[in-house]
Amino acid sequence: xxxxxxxxxxxxxxxxxxxxxxxxxxxxxxxxxxxxxxxxxxxxxxxxxxxxxxxxxxxxxxxxxxxxxxxxxxxxxxxxxxxxxxxxxxxxxxxxxxxxxxxxxxxxxxxxxxxxxxxxxxxxxxxxxxxxxxxxxxxxxxxxxxxxxxxxxxxxxxxxxxxxxxxxxxxxxxxxxxxxxxxxxxxxxxxxxxxxxxxxxxxxxxxxxxxxxxxxxxxxxxxxxxxxxxxxxxxxxxxxxxxxxxxxxxxxxxxxxxxxxxxxxxxxxxxxxxxxxxxxxxxxxxxxxxxxxxxxxxxxxxxxxxxxxxx
Amino acid sequence: xxxxxxxxxxxxxxxxxxxxxxxxxxxxxxxxxxxxxxxxxxxxxxxxxxxxxxxxxxxxxxxxxxxxxxxxxxxxxxxxxxxxxxxxxxxxxxxxxxxxxxxxxxxxxxxxxxxxxxxxxxxxxxxxxxxxxxxxxxxxxxxxxxxxxxxxxxxxxxxxxxxxxxxxxxxxxxxxxxxxxxxxxxxxxxxxxxxxxxxxxxxxxxxxxxxxxxxxxxxxxxxxxxxxxxxxxxxxxxxxxxxxxxxxxxxxxxxxxxxxxxxxxxxxxxxxxxxxxxxxxxxxxxxxxxxxxxxxxxxxxxxxxxxxxxxxxxxxxxxxxxxxxxx
Numbered sequence: 001x002x003x004x005x006x007x008x009x010x011x012x013x014x015x016x017x018x019x020x021x022x023x024x025x026x027x028x029x030x031x032x033x034x035x036x037x038x039x040x041x042x043x044x045x046x047x048x049x050x051x052x053x054x055x056x057x058x059x060x061x062x063x064x065x066x067x068x069x070x071x072x073x074x075x076x077x078x079x080x081x082x083x084x085x086x087x088x089x090x091x092x093x094x095x096x097x098x099x100x101x102x103x104x105x106x107x108x109x110x111x112x113x114x115x116x117x118x119x120x121x122x123x124x125x126x127x128x129x130x131x132x133x134x135x136x137x138x139x140x141x142x143x144x145x146x147x148x149x150x151x152x153x154x155x156x157x158x159x160x161x162x163x164x165x166x167x168x169x170x171x172x173x174x175x176x177x178x179x180x181x182x183x184x185x186x187x188x189x190x191x192x193x194x195x196x197x198x199x200x201x202x203x204x205x206x207x208x209x210x211x212x213x214x215x216x217x218x219x220x221x222x223x224x225x226x227x228x229x230x231x232x233x234x235x236x237x238x239x240x241x242x243x244x245x246x247x248x249x250x251x252x253x254x255x256x257x258x259x260x261x262x263x264x265x266x267x268x269x270x271x272x273x274x275x276x277x278x279x280x281x282x283x284x285x286x287x288x289x290x291x292x293x294x295x296x297x298x299x300x301x302x303x304x305x306x307x308x309x310x311x
Numbered sequence: 312x313x314x315x316x317x318x319x320x321x322x323x324x325x326x327x328x329x330x331x332x333x334x335x336x337x338x339x340x341x342x343x344x345x346x347x348x349x350x351x352x353x354x355x356x357x358x359x360x361x362x363x364x365x366x367x368x369x370x371x372x373x374x375x376x377x378x379x380x381x382x383x384x385x386x387x388x389x390x391x392x393x394x395x396x397x398x399x400x401x402x403x404x405x406x407x408x409x410x411x412x413x414x415x416x417x418x419x420x421x422x423x424x425x426x427x428x429x430x431x432x433x434x435x436x437x438x439x440x441x442x443x444x445x446x447x448x449x450x451x452x453x454x455x456x457x458x459x460x461x462x463x464x465x466x467x468x469x470x471x472x473x474x475x476x477x478x479x480x481x482x483x484x485x486x487x488x489x490x491x492x493x494x495x496x497x498x499x500x501x502x503x504x505x506x507x508x509x510x511x512x513x514x515x516x517x518x519x520x521x522x523x524x525x526x527x528x529x530x531x532x533x534x535x536x537x538x539x540x541x542x543x544x545x546x547x548x549x550x551x552x553x554x555x556x557x558x559x560x561x562x563x564x565x566x567x568x569x570x571x572x573x574x575x576x577x578x579x580x581x582x583x584x585x586x587x588x589x590x591x592x593x594x595x596x597x598x599x600x601x602x603x604x605x606x607x608x609x610x611x612x613x614x615x616x617x618x619x620x621x622x623x624x625x626x627x628x629x630x631x632x633x634x635x636x637x638x
Contacts, residue, residue, distance in 0.1 A: 146322075150330045150614045152572040154579070158598050159334060159606055163341040183569070240456050244580065247458050248595055267462050267584070274466065281459045288454035 038301035045297025051290040055283070059105040068096035070103040071255065082275055089275040091265070100257055101280050107258040108239050108287065111173055115238035118177035120184060120231040124223075127188025128215045132196055142189070145182045153179035154244060161250035172251055176238055184230050191223045225302040232295035236288045243284055259284045319625060323618040327611065331386070334610035335379055335603065342601035344369040344395045367393040369603050382604065386611070392604040400608050403593070408612065410485060411589035414578050415616075417509050422516025422574075423567065429517060430524025431556060434532060445521060452518030457577040461511040461584040468507055482507050483586045508585045512577045516570070523566050527559040534558075557631060564628040571620035575613055 029037070039045050066087060068074065074086070074094040082089045088097035130141035157175050164172055195201060196219065204214050220227070239259075245251035246260030254261065259280045266277025344367075348360045364370035368381050385392055391400040429449075433442040452460075468480040481487065481504045490500055531537065532555060540550040579591030586592075590609050597605035629635045 147326055147329055147333075149569075149572070150326050150617050151334070151610065152576050152613060152617070154576040155594065155610055155613060156334070156337065158594070159338050159610070160341050161598065162343070162601060236454070244456055244458060244576070247456075247580075248583070248598075250598065263459060263462070267458075277462060281462070284456065284459065285451065285454050289450060292450065292454060 035301045039297055042297040042300060044293050045301070048290045048293035048297060051286065052294065055105065055287055055290065056109060059102055059109055062102045063099055066096065066098050066102075068099045070096070070099040070257065072096060072099065081273075088279045089273075091276060092269075097275060097279060100262060101259075101283060104257045104259045104262045104280060105283055105287070107169070107252060107256065108243060108260070108284065111169075111176070111242050111258070112235045112239035112287075112291070114173045115176045115180060115242070116231045116235035118174070119180040119234050119238070120227055122177065123181035123184035123230070124188055124220055124227055125215075126181065127185040128192045128219050130185070131189045131192025132211065132215055132219065138189075141185070145185055148179065148182045153241065157241075157245055158248070158250045161245070164250075165253055169252055169256065172242075176241060180234055180238060180241070184234070187226065187230070188223065191226065192219055195219055195222055229295055229299045229302065232291060232298060236291040236295070239284070239288055239291070259287075316622070316625065319622060323622065327614045327618060330614040331607060331611040332379070332383070335382060335607040336375065338603040338606045339371075339375045339378065342598075342603050342606065343371065344601050344603060345371055346601060347395060363397070364395075367395055367397055367604065369395060382607070391608045391611075394605055395600060395602045400604060404590070404608060404612070407588055407590045407593055410587055411578060411582065411591060411612075414508055414512070414581065414587065414589060415574065417505065418512035418578065418581075419516060419571075419574055421509060422513035423520055425513070426517040426520025427524045427560070427563065429521035431528050431551075431559075433521065433525045434528035435551065437529065442525075445525075449518035449521050452514050453522070455515070457511055457515055457580045458584060460514055461508075461581055464507045464511055465584070479503065480507055485587050508581045508587060511581045511585070512574060515577060516574060519570055519573075520563065520566070524559065524563060527562050528555065531555045531559045561628060561632050564624040564631065567627070568621040568624035572613075572617050575616060 063070070068086070072095065074090060074096065076094075080086060080090045082097075086096050086098065088101055090096060091100075126141050130138040153176075156179055160175060164175075201214060201218055204218055209217075242251055243258060243260030243263070246258045247264040249261070249264070252258040252261055262280035263277045263284070266273070266280065269276060344364060345360060348355050348363070361370055361372065365373070368378055370378075382392055389401075391404065394400055394403070429445050433445045436442045465482045468482050472479055481500075485501070485504055486497070487500050487504075490497065532551075537550050537555055540554050541547065545554075575591070578589070579594060581587070582589040582592040583595055590612050593605060594609035594613075596602075597609060
């Protein structure tokens with residue numbers, strides 16, 4: 001290894017206009033178009049989207065293709081390995097593992113998306129409010145965040161879980177969201193601090209625009225890229241947290257299933273009947289993987305600098 | 312620096328106090344220790360249930376603030392109270408803390424050291440084969456929850472044991488029960504039990520650290536001062552390891568602090584799945600048994616650990632970054 005270029009390849013090749021087709025150079029591109037163009041060129045990003053769409057299709061259409069419902073019991077097949085009739089095999093009491101896995105996948109996907117959306121919204125509102133107003137609002141918010149960082153979200157939700165036994169799963173979603181926003185809020189807070197000193201914010205303030213509008217119209221849209229990326233990452237984290245809690249029976253309650261409860265049920269006999277947990281586990285890994293790959297590609301598309309620097 | 316650390320310590324104590332209070336209050340509202348007695352057959356008269364619950368300070372008929380006052384004044388004197396079965400939490404905790412700390416220590420050291428090495432290796436060979444393999448590995452590991460890793464490891468170990476026809480790796484407990492022999496036999500037995508649980512938490516850690524370390528290292532590799540150092544005649548290797556790595560480790564201290572909570576949760580899964588009698592397994596047990604005192608005590612332990620890890624991160628950062636030391 002003699003001289004390695006000190007500037008990584010991407011810096012040199014990263015298109016300011018380079019990636020745009022020749023004929024379109026004159027045409028002005030909106031930011032969204034540019035981002036989409038860059039995203040489309042990332043093979044892993046497109047792959048991630050394709051996989052995620054496929055998973056959604058599988059989860060919501062798949063059950064109609066198979067002949068079994070997730071609550072059905074086939075008295076002629078107990079603990080059978082995968083076959084033509086039971087694609088993923090059957091459980092101890094003759095439930096169809098495919099139908100159950102699809103049902104679990106549905107739950108995990110929906111929960112992940114909802115939590116990502118809610119938690120990032122909370123983070124944006126709390127972080128921006130704290131940063132913009134300062135004073136006691138800021139102190140109180142930051143103190144709450146540091147308190148919540150001391151307590152792993154898993155522990156708190158587990159402690160609350162005995163009350164969730166009979167509640168709707170939407171409460172569980174809300175709980176997950178309430179304990180996931182802290183780190184994001186810290187970043188939003190520091191972004192707000194630097195944004196609020198900019199001229200356009202001062203100008204708006206001097207024109208008498210109310211604070212709420214300044215936050216929603218001027219501050220948050222300016223960190224939209226960060227928020228989008230973060231929401232994606234949160235989806236992955238939420239799926240992992242949800243399945244973890246459900247694994248111990250602290251999340252989704254029977255008779256409903258999630259990928260976590262399925263893996264938990266399969267673990268007991270995992271050693272001899274691997275089909276009970278392998279499919280659910282595999283789909284879980286693929287789901288989180290797809291989401292994180294999309295997040296990475298989004299970050300590269302929205303902020304090309306980050307590619308040049310890292311990953 | 313000392314004053315800064317002292318202030319952090321004081322805030323830390325306040326945070327632990329608040330976190331524990333919060334955990335106790337929440338647990339008191341959500342958990343019903345009484346339910347443990349209600350389903351007994353023959354039914355126990357209410358008065359004796361009350362008496363039992365009073366003995367362990369978990370009677371829901373006593374106002375929650377009164378129970379809290381009793382509990383916290385005990386904790387202040389180093390007495391964590393009794394479990395719902397009436398056993399001393401202190402005794403049990405003494406046994407369990409060691410188990411958890413051993414697992415966390417070995418796991419985080421293995422995870423951090425190998426993660427950092429993988430990250431540096433990948434950064435130095437950016438887009439090479441080994442870099443790609445490490446990247447794919449870490450993406451997969453980051454998407455795999457600890458409980459799934461643990462179950463897979465268990466499954467793999469069984470296959471390995473069957474293949475070699477010997478009990479190479481154990482996947483239940485910390486040591487073989489009733490094993491006697493020389494110190495060496497006992498040591499080997501311990502290692503055989505330790506490998507899988509350590510891997511279960513360290514693999515995820517490794518993946519996380521290698522990603523961050525790689526990007527931190529790439530940041531540094533592009534910097535001017537490294538070029539200057541090379542221009543002045545230092546060898547590539549020396550600039551990377553003496554100047555580059557040290558700087559690239561600074562942001563890692565922050566990630567260490569933030570990822571520690573995740574590590575503790577991971578250890579909780581690991582303890583349950585490999586049947587290690589640690590604090591995490593006890594916490595899970597306490598939620599299932601609706602034991603308020605145990606849930607609060609284990610939460611307190613976790614809060615102390617998390618804060619200790621941020622404290623440790625501060626110290627590491629001070630060692631690595633002279634600006635922190637003097638400024």
